Amino acid sequence: xxxxxxxxxxxxxxxxxxxxxxxxxxxxxxxxxxxTQNTNWRNVEKAIANLKNDALLSLTxxxxxxxxxxxxxxxxxxxxxxxxxxxxxxxxxxxxxxxxYGSLTSFFAQDLSVLRLQLLSxxxxxxxxxxxxxxxxxxxxxxxxxxxxxxxxxxxxLVASESSYEEMQELxxxxxxxxAALYNEYHALLVCLGKEFCRKRNPRCRECPLQDDxxxxxxxx
DNA sequence: TGCCAGGCCGGGT
DNA sequence: ACCCGGCATGGC
Numbered sequence: 001x002x003x004x005x006x007x008x009x010x011x012x013x014x015x016x017x018x019x020x021x022x023x024x025x026x027x028x029x030x031x032x033x034x035x036t037q038n039t040n041w042r043n044v045e046k047a048i049a050n051l052k053n054d055a056l057l058s059l060t061x062x063x064x065x066x067x068x069x070x071x072x073x074x075x076x077x078x079x080x081x082x083x084x085x086x087x088x089x090x091x092x093x094x095x096x097x098x099x100x101y102g103s104l105t106s107f108f109a110q111d112l113s114v115l116r117l118q119l120l121s122x123x124x125x126x127x128x129x130x131x132x133x134x135x136x137x138x139x140x141x142x143x144x145x146x147x148x149x150x151x152x153x154x155x156x157x158l159v160a161s162e163s164s165y166e167e168m169q170e171l172x173x174x175x176x177x178x179x180a181a182l183y184n185e186y187h188a189l190l191v192c193l194g195k196e197f198c199r200k201r202n203p204r205c206r207e208c209p210l211q212d213d214x215x216x217x218x219x220x221x
Numbered sequence: 222t223g224c225c226a227g228g229c230c231g232g233g234t
Numbered sequence: 235a236c237c238c239g240g241c242a243t244g245g246c
Contacts, residue, residue, distance in 0.1 A: 020227095033227090040226040043244055078226085078243040086229085126229050146227055191227050 003158065004175040007210060008182075011189040014209035018188035021136040026104050027057055029137040030094070033129050034086050035077040046076035059098065062091045086124025093122045108138035115140070127165045135187070141180045143172040144187040148194035156213060 021029045028048060035044040050073040051057045056065060071084040094104065097118075101107040108115065112134065119130040127145070134140040145168045153159040153168060163171075176182060197208040205211075 036226090037228040038226065038241090039228085040244070043226080043242095046244085076243060079228095079241045080243080082229085082241055124229065128228065132227080144227085148227075187227085194227085 002175040003156070004172060007156070007213070008176070008186050008189070010209055011193060012185065015189055015192050017185060018192055020184060020188040025057070026108075026137045027059060027062075028052075030090065030133055031057065031062075031087065033132040033136070034090060034124065035074060035083055037079070037083070037086075037129060039078050043077045047074040050074070050076070059091055059095050059104075062087065063095050082124075089122050089124050093118075104137075108140075112140045112142060116142070131169075135180060135183055139180050141178045141183065143169050143176075143183045145169050145172070146187070146191065148190045149187075151194070152190055156210075 021032065031051065032044055032048060035047050048057070051062075054073065056062060056073065062070070067081075067084050067088065070087065071080045074080050074083055074087070077083060094107070097107040098104055101109075115134060115138065116130055119125050119133060120127070125133075131142050131144045134142045135144050145165050149168055149172075150159070150163070153163075153171065158171065159168065172183075172186070176186070193208070193210070197205055
């Protein structure tokens, strides 16, 4: 068994299943993926609630909403002008795809690598956002790498020096069975671990469930 | 109080 | 090909 599989089992045993984005709809997942860029999820929830309360959580509603009104709704998630534009870019792209393929589900049924390149071509959609959409909305077998993933791999000596996003992604995907549900949980567990034990100078770092495997006290540094 | 959160882009070396 | 500033709110 690969080291990364063992670490996964331990994280799962400690934190339990996280069940990220369990079925609130593809549009909500897509919107959340953009809004959570470098932003606390709690702030994103407020923004999504604003949209949901006004029945704006659909591609057509979002596409027809003026920039200022969208920005106002998503204000709590931060970078609201920037994200309003990025959401617009993505929504317009998806509306075009729905027009061509008939539905979001049909569009997402395409080949993974094709979808990924298309998403990355939308301004404001980078690797992590694209992969989050692919994994959590399209349910593709793709591992989502984030800031925690690098610290995790680095701290456990699984990457020598700074690696690219794609290199770290390959590391996980080569070590694990190709399983979207597994990738989903693993990513969520890493975020969970990071939130609790990866804060800089966190005095609770010795309570980290993986502390036994670590050479020093705090694996965040 | 200051620091940070589930990044990405554009301009400068 | 990297490095860096900008983007912005809410929570601890």
